[in-house]
Amino acid sequence: MVKTALLSAIFAAFLTAGSAQAETCRQALALGLDVSGSVDAREWQLQIEGLARALASPEVTRAFLAVEGAPVWITIYEWAGDASPRDLVPWVAIRSQDDLQDVQRKLRSLTRVPHGPGTAMGEGIRFGGARLSERPGCWRYTLDISADGRSNMGPRPERVRFEPNLSDVTINGLIVSTGSDTADAAAVTRELDGLERYFRGAVIKGYGAFVERAGSYHDYDRAMTRKLLKELQTLTIVWLDILPDQNGQN
Incomplete structure (x- = not known):
């Protein structure tokens, strides 16, 4: 199609021109991990290791x-x-597989620290927005919030997500079942259905925003892999509509 060919040519020319200038930030991606009281030491480790494994996935690396x-x-x-989210990996540009491996090593070198027992999701979203504001000029801004429960203290996430520094940010969610070690499959599904409804009504926002589901922390790496692939393979491009001329030709 003429439209597709023309768009591809324009996009290629844009990248070629950009390569002669300053490097472009394709996407700023902030990942916020829930470490509230419902996440024990074993689950914390599964979450950290699951994220490291997702970043090592060949498909995610290619993306x-x-x-x-x-x-x-x-x-x-x-x-x-509490009111003290903790940075685990400071901003880093992923230009090579080595950069991704450095992030994995940093994650695996971490030691768990105590946090408050509640779930202040609004505070977690606000912190992510502040971090994203440190990377101006990116094509796309994405904030990921992982959690295994609803917010129960601090600012309400349904209000925080529309604060000014989050106006251009897409917020996605990754929800985790906490009862999967003892509950049957139907109970896990009901739990995740309820948590997904909450996330859709109070947490996620933006074009193409979605909620990914993990049946347990043992499934965290697979859920994170799916989520990262969706986010990294989504690049917003303004499609040009080529209208036919009076003779009906493109």
Whole structure:
């Protein structure tokens, strides 16, 4: 189709021109991990290791490195029920597989620290928005919030998500079942259905925003892999509508 061919040519020319100038930020991606009282030491470790494994996935690696000269910048933090979210991995541009491996090593070197028992999701979202504001000029801004329960303290996430520094940010969710070790499959599904409804009504926002589901923390790496692939393979491009001329030709 003429439209598709023309768009491809314009996009290629844009990247070629951009490569001669300053490097472009394709996407700023902030990952916020729930470490509230419902997440015990074993689950914390599964979450950290699951994220590291997701970042090591060949498909995710290819998605990160898909556009040369326009890297994805990533930062990772954890949040809980207090007012002190903790940075785990400061901002880093992913330009090579080595960069991704460095992030994995940083994650695996972490030591768990105590946090408050509550779930201040609004505070976690606000912290992520502040971090994203540190990366101006990116094509796309994405905030991920992982959690195994609803917010029960602090600012309400349904209000925080529309604060000014989050106006251009897409917020996605990754929800985790906490009863999967003892509950049957139907109970896990009911739990995740309820949590997904909450996330859709109070947490996620933006074009293409979605909620990914993990049946347990043992399934965290697979859920995170699916989520990262959806986010990294989504690049917003303004499609040009080529209208036919009076003779009906493109």
